[in-house]
Amino acid sequence: MTEALVFGYALTFLLCVSLSTSCVKVTSCSCRSSRGLLDLSPLASDKGPRFPHAFISNRSYISYNPCIAFTNDTCKRVAMCKFFMGLHETVGSQKSARFIENDDEISILYGTVNWGAKLVLRCIPHAVNSALKVLKTDVSNRRYILELSSKYACLKHEGLNAGSIIAIVLAVIVAVYLFGGMLYMKCVHDAHGLQLIPHVEFWRTLPERTKVRISYQTRTMLVYRQVSNKPFRGVAIYLTPILLQAVALCAVHVLCWKPCWKPGYSNLQV
Incomplete structure (x- = not known):
């Protein structure tokens, strides 16, 4: 009985892991998860950074543009650039963008060999304007933590796609087969241990x-x-x-x- 229960718990865990999803990158400014689609493309600017000044201090700031790379002095074709005392330094390119999802929070990671940035997306459904601010400087990880507040930082709910439907159906079939079979083997054949597995x-x-x-x-x-x-x-x-x-x-x-x-x-x- 113990072995069968362990097997059942293990299979259930694997099913949960297989069905759990992260926000999978679609483009440098969009990703798709089981909760919907995140798309920052409405914030993109083709005339330089959409957010030119997110101040780190009085003498330094970060410029950011989603989706479309921009050039600013020595920052060549970047997504994020830092200005400090007359010098520009690349913080991250569009190609380096990586999406991470923790609980209900989605962030985008940008990076270079020197410094990087974590852009935390804050969903404000009815916001008229979008805003970018620097939360802190993570010196130990050589990373700037920024927050983008916007209605475009919200997930757009989509209908279930074919892959999700198939995964759900398969999960239900496997669960019914496994636990229904174990119940049948126990009640009808009085099975024990691994023999409970159909x-x-x-x-x-x-x-x-x-x-x-x-x-x-x-x-x-x-x-x-x-x-x-x-x-x-x-x-x-x-x-x-x-x-x-x-x-x-x-x-x-x-x-x-x-x-x-x-x-x-x-x-x-x-």
Whole structure:
């Protein structure tokens, strides 16, 4: 019983991890997560930085422009540039932009070999204007922490895409199969330990069956090449039938619930 519960908890954890999403970079100023789309492109300027002066001190400031690179003196084609005592220094390029998502907060990281910046995005849904300010200077990490307050820093909710729907359906099927199967095995067959896992013997032997089938297919490819003296047409062409057979075998086995073949019946063996 303990082993089965551990297995169930582990699978549940893996499902949760697989379904959890971060904000995946789409462009240098946009990303997509399970909660929606973040797009800063309305703030982009093609005539220099949209935010020219985010002051660090009285004598230094940072200029920033999302999406479109700008040039300012020695800052060549950058996203963020620092001005200090008459000198310009690159803080980050558009290419260096990386999105991170912690809880409900999304930030963009910019960096160079010297200094970098973390731009914290603050969502203000009904804001008329957007503002950029420097929160602090993280000397230990050589990074400036800035905050961009804007309605464009809010996620736009989108409908579920095909990938999300498939992932949810698969997660539900796996959960129902696993926990429903464990309940069935316990109540109907009074199973214990690993025997609570539905079709445990099938899942134990599936890797070996697949390995044998792949070995057989590999030998077939080698013989074909020696006899025909023709090059391979691609590994996918040969491995696809194996994968389809494995999927079909799993589906038949699960739908039948009990083993659908005898050990000697080779037509359904992988």
